Amino acid sequence: MEDNFYTTVSNHSIPATSSWVASTWKAASSPNVVLALVLGPFIIAAITRYLSSRPSPQVGEEKSAWKVPYWIPFIGHGFSFLWDPSKMLREAKEQSPNAIFALHMGGTTHNIVSEPDLVRSAMAQRESTLSSHDVVWNVIQKFFGFPSNSKAKYFANWDELNTTYKYMLREPYLGQMLNTTVRNMERHICSMVSFVDTDIDLQPWERYAEASYVSDTETSLDLMKLMRDVMGHASIPAMHGNAFLDKYPEVLHDIYELDKGMLYLIMGLPAWTPWSPVISAHNARRRLWEALDAQQVAMDAQAKGEDPGDGWGDMEDVSPFTRNRNEMYRDKGFAIRERGELPTTWALIINSSLIVYWQILYILDNPSLLAEIRSEIEPHITIHKPMSIGRISEAPRITIDPEGLTTCHVLKATYLESLRLSAQPWSVRTVGTDVTLKGDNSNSNYLVKKGEYVTMPHDLHMRDPAYFSDPAKFDHERFLVRDEEGKITGTDMKTIRPYGGGPSLCKGRVLAERECLALVAGVLAYWDFEPDEGTRFRIPKQLKTSAVARPDGDTRVKVRRRKFEWDE
Numbered sequence: 001m002e003d004n005f006y007t008t009v010s011n012h013s014i015p016a017t018s019s020w021v022a023s024t025w026k027a028a029s030s031p032n033v034v035l036a037l038v039l040g041p042f043i044i045a046a047i048t049r050y051l052s053s054r055p056s057p058q059v060g061e062e063k064s065a066w067k068v069p070y071w072i073p074f075i076g077h078g079f080s081f082l083w084d085p086s087k088m089l090r091e092a093k094e095q096s097p098n099a100i101f102a103l104h105m106g107g108t109t110h111n112i113v114s115e116p117d118l119v120r121s122a123m124a125q126r127e128s129t130l131s132s133h134d135v136v137w138n139v140i141q142k143f144f145g146f147p148s149n150s151k152a153k154y155f156a157n158w159d160e161l162n163t164t165y166k167y168m169l170r171e172p173y174l175g176q177m178l179n180t181t182v183r184n185m186e187r188h189i190c191s192m193v194s195f196v197d198t199d200i201d202l203q204p205w206e207r208y209a210e211a212s213y214v215s216d217t218e219t220s221l222d223l224m225k226l227m228r229d230v231m232g233h234a235s236i237p238a239m240h241g242n243a244f245l246d247k248y249p250e251v252l253h254d255i256y257e258l259d260k261g262m263l264y265l266i267m268g269l270p271a272w273t274p275w276s277p278v279i280s281a282h283n284a285r286r287r288l289w290e291a292l293d294a295q296q297v298a299m300d301a302q303a304k305g306e307d308p309g310d311g312w313g314d315m316e317d318v319s320p321f322t323r324n325r326n327e328m329y330r331d332k333g334f335a336i337r338e339r340g341e342l343p344t345t346w347a348l349i350i351n352s353s354l355i356v357y358w359q360i361l362y363i364l365d366n367p368s369l370l371a372e373i374r375s376e377i378e379p380h381i382t383i384h385k386p387m388s389i390g391r392i393s394e395a396p397r398i399t400i401d402p403e404g405l406t407t408c409h410v411l412k413a414t415y416l417e418s419l420r421l422s423a424q425p426w427s428v429r430t431v432g433t434d435v436t437l438k439g440d441n442s443n444s445n446y447l448v449k450k451g452e453y454v455t456m457p458h459d460l461h462m463r464d465p466a467y468f469s470d471p472a473k474f475d476h477e478r479f480l481v482r483d484e485e486g487k488i489t490g491t492d493m494k495t496i497r498p499y500g501g502g503p504s505l506c507k508g509r510v511l512a513e514r515e516c517l518a519l520v521a522g523v524l525a526y527w528d529f530e531p532d533e534g535t536r537f538r539i540p541k542q543l544k545t546s547a548v549a550r551p552d553g554d555t556r557v558k559v560r561r562r563k564f565e566w567d568e
């Protein structure tokens with residue numbers, strides 16, 4: 001037996017393993033096997049393609065989504081989707097004979113819905129039919145890093161958590177938070193650019209925007225980074241109090257780093273992945289948790305009548321929203337590590353600060369629009385004549401009236417058009433029971449099946465030429481409402497959904513709109529900009545992010561303070 005075992009069948013005196021390799025090689029190199037190996041993948045791909053393109057059986061009157069054919073089993077459209085989701089969706093929509101089409105990715109089926117009537121129907125379904133819970137938890141756990149064993153507590157207190165949003169959405173709290181934000185903006189707008197050539201004397205946002213001294217009246221810097229940080233320095237203290245940003249000045253940049261790594265974190269890539277954006281995202285998230293946890297510890301101590309600790313001060317300026325959430329966490333026994341302040345802090349920063357950049361850039365690119373907006377906002381912005389001693393004078397102060405700005409329809413229309421062009425929001429739901437999404441007539445109803453997903457990429461609709469002519473062009477006129485004489489009487493948001501919809505509709509939408517209008521108006525009233533090179537501003541390509549696009553490169557601009565009447 002032993003001899004047989006070690007003796008090769010081919011009678012040669014080579015070891016058995018080699019003999020096995022040799023025989024396998026011989027078999028593998030036979031023409032039939034080579035043919036099978038070469039043709040196999042093609043045959044599998046062809047069968048997959050055939051099976052995936054078979055129409056779903058129709059149930060009664062109701063159609064189901066058109067399935068976009070694919071070639072690779074299980075992975076389906078995964079690669080082309082990851083490569084360029086916007087292009088892929090646009091092309092699939094163009095080919096689709098139905099108002100809904102379905103993509104297959106990683107064994108899951110996504111019914112892609114973008115027509116306004118069908119989105120409305122989806123948003124109106126009960127949570128048990130189309131649920132956002134699983135998707136929300138997936139993001140909360142994987143992206144924000146919540147402990148996975150807190151899921152039960154999180155959902156047990158779902159209603160209480162949602163109730164706290166009234167401290168952001170409703171008066172008088174909304175007004176309080178907005179006023180604090182706008183007062184911070186007023187201070188930062190006057191000192192936005194310092195025209196010094198020593199790095200140490202620059203404002204933090206100038207350093208981040210890579211400011212480079214041109215002259216005593218002119219500085220060159222990156223517009224996106226500047227606006228992002230100025231907005232962040234106004235809104236973070238309005239939510240968390242001044243001490244928070246003083247103690248943790250890196251919070252803003254950690255939020256940007258975290259956001260850049262969103263996809264990697266959702267894919268579950270660990271911190272040791274040898275790819276720097278993944279490592280940076282993990283590190284940024286750890287530092288953010290440390291900062292937010294420290295604030296919760298300080299607030300807990302203060303609530304017990306104890307000293308909140310070094311550098312926190314009296315925390316009187318922490319918003320009612322953050323205070324109320326801290327109270328709720330204590331009442332419901334949430335451990336420090338289970339408290340969810342990172343998602344709201346991220347949501348506060350990440351979208352508004354980018355929209356402000358896009359809106360300012362689109363306006364600057366159109367000088368007659370800029371002039372129109374400057375005259376429209378003039379009654380609601382006051383620039384105060386500064387005190388002077390000899391030839392030295394302080395920077396003029398600015399006062400912004402956010403309520404008044406809500407009547408500036410052209411300004412508001414440019415905000416809506418910036419959202420239409422730059423926001424990329426998606427709402428995703430899991431299908432709990434078979435459901436019919438109703439279109440505007442019985443011929444446009446669609447059945448979606450339990451276990452699948454309804455995925456609503458709102459940007460697909462917001463750039464659909466069937467609804468928005470010349471969709472890539474910035475044209476704020478499309479949102480203006482005029483009377484018979486052509487006089488502007490208001491704005492109409494039409495069917496855009498930059499804030500998502502249904503139960504997970506953005507809770508900061510009113511605050512976002514008012515703070516964006518205030519910052520854009522304040523900056524345009526106070527500062528002049530010109531492109532650093534050439535005569536036109538470059539409108540950069542957009543990179544896909546969570547909800548508002550990032551530009552694909554720098555927007556270097558030269559900034560000067562505007563000339564006011566007393567300068568003449």
Ligand code: HEM
Binds near residue numbers: 352355
């Ligand atoms: C222009 C700026 C903003 C845009 C475009 C935006 C967009 C969005 C989108 C698309 C969603 C998800 C909706 C869905 O799942 O259907 C969302 C959710 C949310 N946003 Fe905003 N947002 C903005 C500003 C803000 C601000 C300033 C805050 C203030 C903290 C905020 C707080 C939230 C919160 C708390 C949620 C989660 C709501 C929930 O799950 O119940 N957002 N936002």
